[in-house]
Amino acid sequence: MDPEEFRRAGYAVVDWIADYWSTLGRRPVVSPDPPGAVAAALPPGPTAHGEPVDAVLADLDALIAPRLTHWQHPGFFGYFPANTSGPSVLGDLVSSGLGVQGMLWATGPACTELETVMMDWLAGLLDLPERFRSHTRGGGVIQDSASSATLVATLAALHRASGGRWREVGVDRRYRAYTSTHGHSSIEKAARIAGLGADGVRAVEVDPGSQAMRPEALRAAIEADRAAGDVPAIVVATIGTTSTTAVDPLPEIGAICAEYGIWLHVDAAYAGAAAVCPELRWSHAGLEHADSYCFDPHKWLLTGFDCDAFWVADRGELIEALTVMPEFLRNAATESGAVIDYRDWQVPLGRRFRALKLWFVLRWYGVEGLRAHVRRGVELAARFADRVRADDRFELAAPHPFSLVCFRLRSGDDVNAALLARVNGTGRVHLTHTRVDGAHTLRLAVGSPYTTEAHVDEAWELLRTGADELLAR
Amino acid sequence: MDPEEFRRAGYAVVDWIADYWSTLGRRPVVSPDPPGAVAAALPPGPTAHGEPVDAVLADLDALIAPRLTHWQHPGFFGYFPANTSGPSVLGDLVSSGLGVQGMLWATGPACTELETVMMDWLAGLLDLPERFRSHTRGGGVIQDSASSATLVATLAALHRASGGRWREVGVDRRYRAYTSTHGHSSIEKAARIAGLGADGVRAVEVDPGSQAMRPEALRAAIEADRAAGDVPAIVVATIGTTSTTAVDPLPEIGAICAEYGIWLHVDAAYAGAAAVCPELRWSHAGLEHADSYCFDPHKWLLTGFDCDAFWVADRGELIEALTVMPEFLRNAATESGAVIDYRDWQVPLGRRFRALKLWFVLRWYGVEGLRAHVRRGVELAARFADRVRADDRFELAAPHPFSLVCFRLRSGDDVNAALLARVNGTGRVHLTHTRVDGAHTLRLAVGSPYTTEAHVDEAWELLRTGADELLAR
Structure with a gap:
């Protein structure tokens, strides 16, 4: 692939990512497909002669993207955040090119x-x-x-x-x-x-x-x-x-x-x-x-x-x-x-050359931009914790000094596990769990720059209504 | 950075890489600057408020690129090759974007x-x-x-x-x-x-x-x-x-x-x-x-x-x-x-998600494309070894079954070390060394898809003429 072919294909891949980010909020956060769906759809080996980049991007859309856990999704609240950003991707791209x-x-x-x-x-x-x-x-x-x-x-x-x-x-x-x-x-x-x-x-x-x-x-x-x-x-x-x-x-x-x-x-x-x-x-x-x-x-x-x-x-x-x-x-x-x-x-x-992505991030955001991002996560977590605190059926399982909230229904492990499965099953949000003081506890961690009040409020609505139904049984 | 800002800046970074690859052969393979040149040119911290991508790319050109060892350079023959390619960079870019x-x-x-x-x-x-x-x-x-x-x-x-x-x-x-x-x-x-x-x-x-x-x-x-x-x-x-x-x-x-x-x-x-x-x-x-x-x-x-x-x-x-x-x-x-x-x-x-870059490489090159790349490296190494063999002042230090040639002047460690320093000092090629049977030995490893007969021949010319001058002393 000569530099001019790379230039053309590179624009196409940049477009693919920009479009992916633009449509992320409309995708299910987690794939509903069972294990093996991707492997079964792929041929047993590469072709004898090369294929164009367009063919690979078409398969990326058809086979790969629908079967991902979308860590950059605004409704991804699982584990700890692992968020990238435009400047980071650009810095890493330079690193890949320099090799x-x-x-x-x-x-x-x-x-x-x-x-x-x-x-x-x-x-x-x-x-x-x-x-x-x-x-x-x-x-x-x-x-x-x-x-x-x-x-x-x-x-x-x-x-x-x-x-x-x-x-x-x-x-x-x-x-x-x-x-x-x-x-x-x-x-x-x-x-x-x-x-x-x-x-x-x-x-x-x-x-x-x-x-x-x-x-x-x-x-x-x-x-x-x-x-x-x-x-x-x-x-x-x-x-x-x-x-x-x-x-x-x-x-x-x-x-x-x-x-x-x-x-x-x-x-x-x-x-x-x-x-x-x-x-x-x-x-x-x-x-x-x-x-x-x-x-x-x-x-x-x-x-x-x-x-x-x-x-x-x-x-x-x-x-x-x-x-x-x-x-x-x-x-x-x-x-x-x-x-x-x-x-x-x-x-x-x-x-x-990983320092490049840090350099791009630190310069593009600046000190105040990075502080604003962290403060935003803390505020959104506090907003969510307020909702939990205001609902007597729930309790906070631990302090929330940063952007993670640990909480649970006061109704036992099975109901909490069922609530988690139900909420994640909607594909709108993704939370994970842990055990605190021996009890099954839900975790909501905020980190994406695309996550807004609306996403946190939607998570709470799904939890609240899920609890309504589970506790009515 | 929203998706549209990323799209625009992404094109600029793709252009930067395409231009870098196009001009690589004209750059010195290794920076002549002493330690500390980059660190001394950088400010003590990020600015309070963010800077545009263009400012970072300008510094990339002015400060960073001139002080690199260019591993993708067609005259880079050091260590073992560590070559990337257009398809690999694109696959890695998708991986960065998916996060x-x-x-x-x-x-x-x-x-x-x-x-x-x-x-x-x-x-x-x-x-x-x-x-x-x-x-x-x-x-x-x-x-x-x-x-x-x-x-x-x-x-x-x-x-x-x-x-x-x-x-x-x-x-x-x-x-x-x-x-x-x-x-x-x-x-x-x-x-x-x-x-x-x-x-x-x-x-x-x-x-x-x-x-x-x-x-x-x-x-x-x-x-x-x-x-x-x-x-x-x-x-x-x-x-x-x-x-x-x-x-x-x-x-x-x-x-x-x-x-x-x-x-x-x-x-x-x-x-x-x-x-x-x-x-x-x-x-x-x-x-x-x-x-x-x-x-x-x-x-x-x-x-x-x-x-x-x-x-x-x-x-x-x-x-x-x-x-x-x-x-x-x-x-x-x-x-x-x-x-x-x-x-x-x-x-x-x-x-x-590192499998993406492999997927892009295997599909874009296909089986025969990858074989052609390896065979090319073996042929270029054999071509170089023939030059060494034909000059009685030199000897091959080991067999060369792949794309690495180990060789040396028959004149002792000091002359070989001086020859290596002299040839690398031109900035046109970069070789490294090892010890074989206790003797200082030069290594020429081929791997870049941009390396042609002309680059290997240039390396030999620099070695041959360097030997002329060193042995005349």
Whole structure:
């Protein structure tokens, strides 16, 4: 495909996306088709000779688009938001066109330097502690996801706990990782990958009101492990847990980590974006105690997946844990010590030019544009929570400091599960569920720039009328 | 940014890429600027209010594009190729616009099913063993990179070696991983991440002629470890090593792995693409012994990074090793057992809709188009090797079965290093180096669809005349 063919086909694909976004609100949020519908409609292999782009776009319309879960839909309220935006798509398009492999500074100087600067911009935007900025011993890097951020934090923590011997001798299974019972599943997965097994993870109990980690329970778990001869290596605290957006008390947790010499990683995958707004920065109090921190611009900051922003307070420790230097990657810039090679900050060797989409997003929206987006999500969630509060049949299951509301009918798990299925079955909205205090709980998370009061009100109407019918039985 | 603003700006970005590709051959392949030039030119943070896309594109031209290593340049012969193509960029653009999170079947049914079908298409295209196809117990998945494929293969191997206890109790440091001395650095990194440490990796010696792993040396290493009480868990064999594209003898290695019950992972990151051509499938002989296999369409198959194609012969083992099921991800489709949830096949939880770019590439080029691309690379490499062979001052350092040529002046390391610096300093071409049999060796790898005879001949002319001048001193 020569550049002129690409230009023509590129316009057609841009049109396809613009039309998709324009018609999104009229599509069902989730496909009603059973498993296998797409696979059954596709031929067993590619043709011998090529087909035109138009043929692929026709199949995109006929086969693929109707069988998607539309994460950008204004009625998508499931999981956490994973919203992209026009500027993000454009930045990623430039990245795809450049096709730069940014594993080393030398293999893409601007790719590396723009990433360092964007991570500093983000640190400023969230008012993160100085220790994470690139002019200190710390610094930031883009990971694909918070899962990977937790993994590399765990590896660096093991390296530190071993006195630097881990990278040579392997992991000691007596090391222990701690998180709350509401910590993300990726924490157990990271511990498993790192060789600690599920047995190496301690789930610390939460306060029944706030759903946040109880510092005294953390201390007790650490003390019990030490008494048994085990070695506490890392605590993962959460700002905005996946179930309910609870905020673990970092000042107390940080003090305990400092006392015992334990690595503190803070996972703010979803709620980190809230810190662009000064009035929501209370959620990040105590972050100066953290050895590492991450949040996902690809969740609530209008940047397409994958873009997890991860910082460490001591980049030297991270690099020492992860670097491997074969001959074919040796180069003068690396050996000068004057550059960053981001391959040493992550699991894979290769890396895309992901800083471009951040650059496009931060510049197109500006600081106030991003704040307006976050505030809008908080307001819409509060609007929905008011509806829940005003209906005696429902209850809020947890505080809603950000853009997620956890709620349920006061009528038991089965009725709540039925209500969720009924509302999602309309195709107008999509919510997901969790368990809070053991009870089946519905979650409504706002994040799309296309979501308005009308969409939130429609969700509530569907829930209210669904409850009318279910409770009348 | 509403859909109509996106449409207008999208055309502009498509134009930017088409123009970039059209002018690529006239740009220096590598930036001459010292570290810090980009960072110094950027402001300390985003503006309070947003800026137009045009302003960002102007800075892209002024600040970023001149300071890149241009991986898509027709004179880029470094590392391994990492070439994208028009169809790949278009498929990725659709993926960015859809913004689908494909962690579960339920969160993107078409995203999951298209991936399964594309992996089957690729398996057919390369004529891979039946055991890797999705209608058997095996199956394929897209990983970000061969590094991650090696890591998940290592984890599944550890799980198997432990009799299924690894995911609970953690890793036993007596497990051992084996690869040749030319195995990729990601193999050591995977072992380190998995908790084995560098001490857990055995580098098996290679045959001095072929640079391929010596099966008898592998057997000796395994026997020595067993005698010492250690437990061989995984062998990583390579089709197309990074230094010289050597092909490890899979039939013999596979028989040894079967004899001792060791997981065999085959890393064909670069050279796997060769198997689209029937006449190059000799390189994959013995692959039916492998428990897992990967290659990178993002290297030599015109698909933009990231797209590593990874297959296992028993998906149940992989899933059992990696699955974690929190309440917030439970859903009816998963519990039915009728669907694939690809999050359980990889390290991160989240995943992009990467099958789209493969679908666009496979359909636009067709089978014969892809074969023509690979054959072209092999021919251009052979053409270059003929030039080297015809000049007595030079020697070929290894066979060149694919599109990489390893060569050097017969005049010692310093002269070869000087020649490389001199040729790269022209900005017309970019080559990298390695060490073969202890000697500094230059590498010329062909992969760009824009590379023609003229570019390869120019590279040779620069080398030849550079040698004239250096040897005259």
